[in-house]
Amino acid sequence: MRYDIRFSGSGGQGIITAGILLAQAAAIKGGKNAVQSQSYGPEARGGASKAEVIISDDEINYPKIVSPDIVISLTQEAYNKYAVDLKDDAVVIVDTTMVHEYDNKKHKTYDVPVIGAVSKELGSAVSANIAILGAVNEICSIVKHEWLLDVIVNNFPARAAENNKKAYSIGIELAKKALGE
């Protein structure tokens, strides 16, 4: 079992945090080998950035992804730059709040507009990264939802717990819709 997962978006959207949380759930709760790495520019906000997570039963040496199994894109720029070199059976997850032009012919592509939904339901897009985790995990079943939720709750101040749980559920619901359930 090995997953090569690439989160991509714009600096400030929390995609590196999303990657860390998923890898941590796999490594600490699931006892798997997991490596998280990132690539970003010098700017604190904006600019395409990516966070890569490799989860495997085997030892992970090269920490970067050569050809991803799963790509998540939260912005158009990130989709154009990072939804590349995919494996034939790769899964692509796009947030259509900000990604409008994408190719859904070549790879299984799921449309989960978490930024829009989280902004509307929770009043701010701040926890969209948590929602995307719920969506990715629902679509790809990488780790148990309860492991990931536990890691999410423990990584933020207690006052954020309720909001994050809601965001995570929003992601799951949007994923179910995208899966046609």
Added chain:
Amino acid sequence: MERERKFLQGNDAVALGALYAGCKFFAGYPITPSTEVAERLAAWLPSHGGRFIQMEDEISAMAAVIGASLAGAKSLTATSGPGMSLKLENLGYGYMAEVPCVILNVMRGGPSTGTPTGPGQSDIMQARWGTHGDHPCIALTPSTVYEQFSQTVRAFNLAEKYRMPVIILSDEIIGHMREAIEIPAKGELEVIDRMMPACSAEDYKPYDNSQLVSPLAPFGAGYRYHVTGLNHDEYGFPTNSSRLIGLQEERLLAKVEENYDDIVLTEHFHCDDAEYIIFAFGSSARASKDAVLNLRKKGIKAGLLKPLTIWPFPDKDILKYAGKVKGFLVPELSLGQTVREVSRAVGGRCKVEHIYRVDSEPISPAQIEKAVEAM
């Protein structure tokens, strides 16, 4: 105490390793990609009986680290290439005055400010020769988050044992990546503390040339001596005696040269029957390990020689294989600093090839495999 499994960033592991080794002082100036080390120690040192100071620049940070160490505290600073350039003057002072301390350089690319968020491996020669004059050098090159921890502990040990600054050369990928590690329990890894003088204050010679390393009494402990960057006598006072100058200069280098086996640590992966050996450290070693596994699947006998100590250069380990393999390949994020040393060590016994990337991206396993296949 039991081991604890933690999902950690490489830079966090350096900070934890420093605490494990008994580090009580950090002075630094933030710089990507090393800043997390300062952030963690700012949070953790005060509750571990230590002090953290953010200085006005890297020059003063290095000076503060030397001062704190002379007062008896195990001391650390962390930076990247541009900051390292500034530390070099005081680093030389540290070698000359024989002050134990640890300097972490999380390497990024380029001369000057380069690319702050990209990895580099082009400060190898700066570590060795950046400060002027003949001087000793110990530099360690971790390539996993666990090694960020363990080599930090080892850096402190070597610094205390040989009374000199020790450099850790990490890179942006290793510093920023996260993986799960088992934090060693207390007592599991050796922690070496500074040798204290057993003699009376009157008989104390902090720079005794009749032995390689003399005990270092902390300031305030009643042992009176002088500290200077000038060549000095056994009590630390400046001297013009050519005999004493010569003895001191040679002793500084001998401390390291005569203890090669204690200082040089290397990892040999599938090297025994290898026809081609990849010599790689840091993030390039991780790509190389995958390349070795892939090449072996294709029937090509490749091996990886990974130095955890890059200075002194692991000549003996290279010579072990140079006469029997077809060639060495050196992948590095530099236009040719490490390969030059490998070629020198190999001394024409086999061919040495070089591949590199200096575009702020890492070398991939495929690039390494292709290069070995072309040898």
